[in-house]
Amino acid sequence: MKLTKKYIPFAIALAIHIALFAPSSTLAANEVVIGDIDDMSGLYADVLGPGGVEAAKMAIEDFGGTVIGKKIVLLTADHQNKPDVGSSKFREWADKNDVNMILGGNNTGVSIAMSKVAAEKKIPFIPIGAAGSSLTNADCTAYTVHYAYDTTALANGTAKVITDNGGKTWFFITADYAFGTQLQNAATKVITENGGKSLGAVRAPLAASDFSSFLLQAQSSKAQVLGLSNAGADFTNSLKAANEFGITKTMKPAALLAYISDIHSLGLKTAQGLYLTDGWYWDLNDDTRAFAKRYFAKMKKEPTMPQAAYYSAITTYLKAVKAVNTTDSDKVMAELKSMKINDFFAKGGYIREDGVMIHEMYVMQVKTPEESQYPWDYYKLVKKMKGEEAFGPLSDSTCPLVKKK
Amino acid sequence: MTDIFGIPIQVILGQLLLGLVNGSFYAMLSLGLAVIFGLLGVVNFAHGAFYMMGAYATWILLDVFELGYWWALVLAPLSIGLIGLILERLFLRFLYKVDPLYGLLLTFGLSLIAEGVLREIFGASGQSYPVPEVLRGTFDVGFMNLPIYRVWVIVSSLSICFMTWYLIERTRLGSTLRAATENPKLVQAFGINVPMMVMFTYAGGVALAALAGVLSAPVIQVSPLMGSSLVIVVFAVVVIGGMGSILGSILSGVGLGVIEGFTKVFYPEASNIVVFLIMAIVLCWRPAGLFGKE
Numbered sequence: 191m192k193l194t195k196k197y198i199p200f201a202i203a204l205a206i207h208i209a210l211f212a213p214s215s216t217l218a219a220n221e222v223v224i225g226d227i228d229d230m231s232g233l234y235a236d237v238l239g240p241g242g243v244e245a246a247k248m249a250i251e252d253f254g255g256t257v258i259g260k261k262i263v264l265l266t267a268d269h270q271n272k273p274d275v276g277s278s279k280f281r282e283w284a285d286k287n288d289v290n291m292i293l294g295g296n297n298t299g300v301s302i303a304m305s306k307v308a309a310e311k312k313i314p315f316i317p318i319g320a321a322g323s324s325l326t327n328a329d330c331t332a333y334t335v336h337y338a339y340d341t342t343a344l345a346n347g348t349a350k351v352i353t354d355n356g357g358k359t360w361f362f363i364t365a366d367y368a369f370g371t372q373l374q375n376a377a378t379k380v381i382t383e384n385g386g387k388s389l390g391a392v393r394a395p396l397a398a399s400d401f402s403s404f405l406l407q408a409q410s411s412k413a414q415v416l417g418l419s420n421a422g423a424d425f426t427n428s429l430k431a432a433n434e435f436g437i438t439k440t441m442k443p444a445a446l447l448a449y450i451s452d453i454h455s456l457g458l459k460t461a462q463g464l465y466l467t468d469g470w471y472w473d474l475n476d477d478t479r480a481f482a483k484r485y486f487a488k489m490k491k492e493p494t495m496p497q498a499a500y501y502s503a504i505t506t507y508l509k510a511v512k513a514v515n516t517t518d519s520d521k522v523m524a525e526l527k528s529m530k531i532n533d534f535f536a537k538g539g540y541i542r543e544d545g546v547m548i549h550e551m552y553v554m555q556v557k558t559p560e561e562s563q564y565p566w567d568y569y570k571l572v573k574k575m576k577g578e579e580a581f582g583p584l585s586d587s588t589c590p591l592v593k594k595k
Numbered sequence: 596m597t598d599i600f601g602i603p604i605q606v607i608l609g610q611l612l613l614g615l616v617n618g619s620f621y622a623m624l625s626l627g628l629a630v631i632f633g634l635l636g637v638v639n640f641a642h643g644a645f646y647m648m649g650a651y652a653t654w655i656l657l658d659v660f661e662l663g664y665w666w667a668l669v670l671a672p673l674s675i676g677l678i679g680l681i682l683e684r685l686f687l688r689f690l691y692k693v694d695p696l697y698g699l700l701l702t703f704g705l706s707l708i709a710e711g712v713l714r715e716i717f718g719a720s721g722q723s724y725p726v727p728e729v730l731r732g733t734f735d736v737g738f739m740n741l742p743i744y745r746v747w748v749i750v751s752s753l754s755i756c757f758m759t760w761y762l763i764e765r766t767r768l769g770s771t772l773r774a775a776t777e778n779p780k781l782v783q784a785f786g787i788n789v790p791m792m793v794m795f796t797y798a799g800g801v802a803l804a805a806l807a808g809v810l811s812a813p814v815i816q817v818s819p820l821m822g823s824s825l826v827i828v829v830f831a832v833v834v835i836g837g838m839g840s841i842l843g844s845i846l847s848g849v850g851l852g853v854i855e856g857f858t859k860v861f862y863p864e865a866s867n868i869v870v871f872l873i874m875a876i877v878l879c880w881r882p883a884g885l886f887g888k889e
Contacts, residue, residue, distance in 0.1 A: 231711070231714060231719070232719065232820065233719060233720075233818075233820060234719070235714065235718070235719035236718045236719045236720040237720075239719065366863075366864050392859075392863050393863055393864050394863060394866075395863075395864065395866060395867035397820070397824050398866070398867065399617075399815065399821070399824055399825055399828075400613075400617050400814075400815070402613050402616075402745075403610055403613050403614075403856055403859035403860070403866075404859060404863065406606065406609045406610065406613065406739060407606065407859075407860060409739075410603065410605065410606050422719075422720065423719075423720065423721065423816055423818055423820070426720065426721070426723075426816045427815050427816050430723070430814075430815065430816065431814070431815075434726065434742045434744070434745075434814070435733065435739075435740055435742055436733045436740040436742075437740075451718070451720050452720060454720075455718075455720040455721050455722060455723060455816065456723055456816075457723045460723065491718075
């Protein structure tokens with residue numbers, strides 16, 4: 191008797207272990223698992239973060255919660271802007287949870303690391319908040335779909351419009367990581383092609399606490415345009431300091447990447463007149479407003495472009511799964527690259543060979559406080575860009591998957 | 596135009612001034628840390644969180660209670676100091692006798708909670724706080740446009756640093772305080788309420804952090820993360836100055852602000868690590884810090 195009693199704790203431990211870990215593989219067969227790996231708590235958390243999770247939940251709910259007879263499950267994780275955290279979470283979900291598709295949130299550096307895992311595990315990977323166009327060029331994989339926008343489209347929007355309007359000389363304040371330099375390079379290319387010139391750049395560390403020093407360097411370059419090649423808190427803090435130091439009187443600031451959450455937190459008084467490029471705006475048309483209204487009811491904020499794109503990307507993925515009646519990665523990828531995307535996010539959108547989702551992009555100008563009529567009435571449309579104009583021709587792609595003709 | 600290492604003298608002078616502005620922030624924050632560590636032996640990792648809460652208190656005072664900057668200058672440090680006082684009574688006072696590591700863990704945990712709660716309520720991108728009316732505009736000092744507000748920051752924080760140093764090193768209250776931490780039992784025997792003094796010292800250190808938060812609210816976005824990036828640098832400043840040395844923390848705060856400012860011109864990518872590099876060098880050469888005694 192004594193001997194058996196001794197083994198009871200072990201038996202319990204074993205039972206718990208089985209209960210916790212064993213069912214995941216058996217259950218997963220009846221589930222379609224979607225993972226969301228994003229910055230949930232850092233400087234980009236307002237761009238997607240918890241709002242992205244909400245948009246994802248809305249998409250799954252609207253799809254009916256099931257696809258091809260399987261329950262749709264959403265997993266979420268915080269990558270804390272660390273590439274190793276992002277890629278190891280991806281790997282863990284691939285090995286333990288049989289994840290079928292991963293949405294990559296913000297941070298190009300993290301998304302590049304995750305795309306390597308996607309290629310290795312053969313799992314569709316849809317980066318959305320990350321802007322770096324290398325995701326579909328040097329770092330492209332057969333399983334990557336870059337959904338909402340990229341640095342090429344941002345540059346073709348903002349940099350082109352400003353250079354065409356006489357802003358010929360530029361100085362950049364660049365976030366010192368993959369995204370910042372890719373954005374700066376893309377913008378420089380557009381500026382030079384349109385008869386302008388870059389007079390230099392200063393690379394500021396990510397999440398720097400004070401930008402005045404960098405701004406002073408920008409000012410002494412005597413350039414006409416201050417190119418802000420950064421995002422989130424870095425963007426808002428640098429623009430705020432540019433106003434404070436009177437730099438905006440001599441230089442025209444250009445937001446190479448700004449989200450509506452940034453404009454909201456800066457306020458129109460500071461942000462007015464700013465040009466920026468957006469892939470989606472809540473107040474574009476009736477469809478966008480309908481989604482925004484539902485989202486606002488839940489989050490008390492208007493959705494950003496990446497948050498709307500989360501909804502659209504999940505819906506598109508689920509439609510593809512439904513069409514091919516399997517979650518087999520290769521079949522789903524083939525379907526994704528042949529279907530048309532028509533929803534409140536994109537009209538006539540399609541996913542190109544190199545993985546870029548081609549759709550219309552918009553150059554916007556931030557309204558003045560007088561022009562703004564109602565809460566969140568922040569942008570006026572300056573220019574609509576056709577998908578091909580924004581994202582550049584396929585022949586420019588350096589992605590090895592693209593067959594050169 | 597005169598150049599130094601190929602950089603125009605105007606730029607150098609501008610960076611020197613900006614370095615002083617940032618340095619005075621560092622000085623004020625590291626001062627609070629030094630006071631708390633010097634007198635209580637607590638490594639207060641929540642210092643960045645109190646700084647952030649000071650900035651949020653400023654913003655809330657304006658947004659909810661419509662009380663402007665000058666009110667915030669008084670009310671924010673008082674209210675955050677009160678929170679510090681409560682935390683000291685509830686948790687921290689039980690940790691004075693144990694290894695300082697426990698205090699560090701506790702305060703680190705508290706700062707994570709504070710950040711998380713404020714992020715949940717206000718979001719990560721933060722709020723804008725306007726520069727007060729009288730301090731708007733810029734001085735043209737020849738080589739740059741210096742915002743009046745930044746001058747105000749240098750003047751006010753350096754005078755607060757001086758007052759704190761004077762209070763602790765040159766007044767009777769200060770000497771009692773130092774005696775109480777040196778030999779609490781003996782001082783208590785003279786009829787002085789030592790636990791109460793310690794409690795107010797902690798609250799005072801916290802209020803200093805909150806005051807730095809008020810000063811920075813108009814300059815940078817008031818966001819839940821504003822403290823966490825700063826607190827590590829400030830720790831390095833305290834270590835360089837010598838843990839617990841009040842004068843050391845002030846001087847090294849200002850000095851490092853200036854050095855960091857120059858790094859931003861010569862090699863901007865290194866500007867967020869230069870302080871740690873200096874810390875490593877100082878620790879090899881003088882393990883107790885530049886002004887530390889041991």
